[in-house]
Amino acid sequence: MYKPVRYLLFGIALISVIGGLALLFFTWLFVGLQAFAVQGVPGIVVVALLKVFGVFALMVAYLSYVAARDPVRYVAIINSLAFLLIAAAAIDLYMFLVYRASPFYPSQLVIARSAIRLILALLLLLWRPRAAISA
16 A cells, blocks of 8 residues: 555665665775775774764664565654755755865765665655554
């Protein structure tokens, strides 16, 4: 009955698992990219923070997977994921505009990433179940 939202949540879960595992086990790749951008050697705090983000991505993947299996029961997870996508897009645009990151990061990529996040959030909010659960 809720096939579009189920497929969207399964897709988000799959992408989050891949990203989370990459951050956990291939941190050296992301640290190397970051060190190249700021011309310095990253400390242990940066490595630990990237691994924490990997765990966070795995948590989002698990919650998305659980919500995809039963969207009616876990509508709160769908709402939270939509809010997370909207907040990430807003913070991304705010940081880009305030800190003038255009020499380091192309503005088209920031706008495209924020637009994709907002479209995914809109689809989640449009396709979410609206039926109340009767106990």
